[in-house]
Amino acid sequence: MSVPLTLxxxxxxxxxxxxxxxxxxxxxxxxxKQLPFGQVYATLGRxxxxxxxxxxxxxxxxxxERKRYAITDVGRAEVDAWLAEPVEPEPHLQTVLxxxxxxxxxxxxxxxxxxxxxxxxxxxxxxxxTELKRTGPLVDVMLADHALxxxxxxxxxxDLTSARLAExxxxxxxQ
Amino acid sequence: xxxxxxxxxxxxEARGIHKSFxxxxxxxxxxxxxxxxxxxxxxxxxxSGKSTLLHCLAGLFTPDSxxxxxxxxxxxxxxxxxxxxxxxxxxxxxxxxxxxxxxxTAADNVALPLLLNRARRRAAYRTADAWxxxxxxxxxxxxxxxxxxxxxxxxxxxxxxxxxxxxxIFADEPTGSLDSLTGEKVMDLLVGLARDEGTxxxxxxxxxxxxxxxxxxxxxxxxxxxxxxxxxxxxxxxxAASPAAAxxxxxxxxxx
Numbered sequence: 001m002s003v004p005l006t007l008x009x010x011x012x013x014x015x016x017x018x019x020x021x022x023x024x025x026x027x028x029x030x031x032x033k034q035l036p037f038g039q040v041y042a043t044l045g046r047x048x049x050x051x052x053x054x055x056x057x058x059x060x061x062x063x064x065e066r067k068r069y070a071i072t073d074v075g076r077a078e079v080d081a082w083l084a085e086p087v088e089p090e091p092h093l094q095t096v097l098x099x100x101x102x103x104x105x106x107x108x109x110x111x112x113x114x115x116x117x118x119x120x121x122x123x124x125x126x127x128x129x130t131e132l133k134r135t136g137p138l139v140d141v142m143l144a145d146h147a148l149x150x151x152x153x154x155x156x157x158x159d160l161t162s163a164r165l166a167e168x169x170x171x172x173x174x175q
Numbered sequence: 176x177x178x179x180x181x182x183x184x185x186x187x188e189a190r191g192i193h194k195s196f197x198x199x200x201x202x203x204x205x206x207x208x209x210x211x212x213x214x215x216x217x218x219x220x221x222x223s224g225k226s227t228l229l230h231c232l233a234g235l236f237t238p239d240s241x242x243x244x245x246x247x248x249x250x251x252x253x254x255x256x257x258x259x260x261x262x263x264x265x266x267x268x269x270x271x272x273x274x275x276x277x278x279x280t281a282a283d284n285v286a287l288p289l290l291l292n293r294a295r296r297r298a299a300y301r302t303a304d305a306w307x308x309x310x311x312x313x314x315x316x317x318x319x320x321x322x323x324x325x326x327x328x329x330x331x332x333x334x335x336x337x338x339x340x341x342x343x344i345f346a347d348e349p350t351g352s353l354d355s356l357t358g359e360k361v362m363d364l365l366v367g368l369a370r371d372e373g374t375x376x377x378x379x380x381x382x383x384x385x386x387x388x389x390x391x392x393x394x395x396x397x398x399x400x401x402x403x404x405x406x407x408x409x410x411x412x413x414x415a416a417s418p419a420a421a422x423x424x425x426x427x428x429x430x431x
Contacts, residue, residue, distance in 0.1 A: 120404050126387035134363060152383045
């Protein structure tokens with residue numbers, strides 16, 4: 001999650017105060033982890049320095065929180081480019097699991113049991129997300145869907161790897 | 176977390192079931208138990224035997240060997256008439272295709288099993304309408320099911336299964352012919368309503384996202400139940416609780 005680009009994206013709706021940006025960020029993107037005010041203003045400062053946003057006139061009371069920031073054309077173009085670019089597919093979990101399975105086979109430990117437990121953990125997580133979808137707002141549903149599809153992909157890898165364990169054990173032994 | 180003490184016997188159970196079609200073995204000693212009110216997913220790749228297992232549990236197939244128990248009664252040794260009676264009164268079915276009569280209206284289709292169970296016509300249609308309403312199909316009662324969309328037809332099938340107020344619903348790839356969003360709606364309704372009614376559900380699916388609607392999953396591979404979430408949990412808990420694991424610290428967090 002890119003905080004600067006997300007804040008910039010939020011500014012594309014309308015010029016906003018830092019406070020409003022923080023509130024919207026926390027609501028839509030924070031997922032329980034709030035963005036510190038300090039980070040919001042530091043980010044806005046950098047975006048202003050780089051010409052992505054311009055601060056408006058200081059409103060009565062002064063201080064950074066009294067300024068309304070507006071996105072510039074440069075900022076707008078950057079948001080567009082970011083949105084259009086696919087995110088790097090990161091098979092992070094497979095890397096860890098792959099290492100575990102290989103090591104387990106190498107050491108003659110019960111790789112199948114590890115995979116079974118991983119599958120059980122995945123199923124529990126998928127069940128939680130499914131329950132969340134049944135009760136949560138649409139934003140949560142969308143995020144849960146994304147996680148579910150990824151977990152499903154992991155699960156398919158786990159199943160296939162389970163089915164191939166004997167072959168893999170042989171391959172590991174031969175190397 | 177671990178409370179095996181007050182366990183009542185399972186509602187339905189397969190014990191070491193074998194079933195072959197000609198020379199081809201579909202099940203090679205499959206066992207699974209389902210508790211009352213539980214929603215269980217039977218997962219597995221195509222050809223694994225998961226549908227055969229469901230058909231054996233439901234009394235649609237007779238296993239070559241092994242036993243099927245329903246509500247403390249042996250099911251696989253019942254004669255065909257008794258099994259048919261059981262299926263009509265205790266079981267509901269939601270299959271991927273072909274269970275609705277396309278020439279009949281949605282209301283007819285839902286009322287049909289009630290009428291077969293000798294419900295009065297008016298009462299049967301009142302029940303049918305109420306269930307169609309619960310499934311968001313109040314305005315579709317007079318439509319022939321052959322004219323409905325896949326998702327609507329599948330919701331009629333769910334209404335039909337639930338209208339009988341069954342003890343147990345068997346669902347075989349209930350979303351198999353539907354797109355993701357429509358399938359999700361069908362699962363939402365099936366699981367939501369089954370929970371409300373306290374109905375036990377056994378769902379066969381190859382789709383993990385469908386299985387995630389169930390409270391527990393088992394996996395069938397090569398005609399055997401190769402993975403049971405309950406067993407996996409128990410094994411993780413055992414590992415966590417074992418003194419060796421605690422001392423070695425290798426997998427001590429597994430059950431936390």
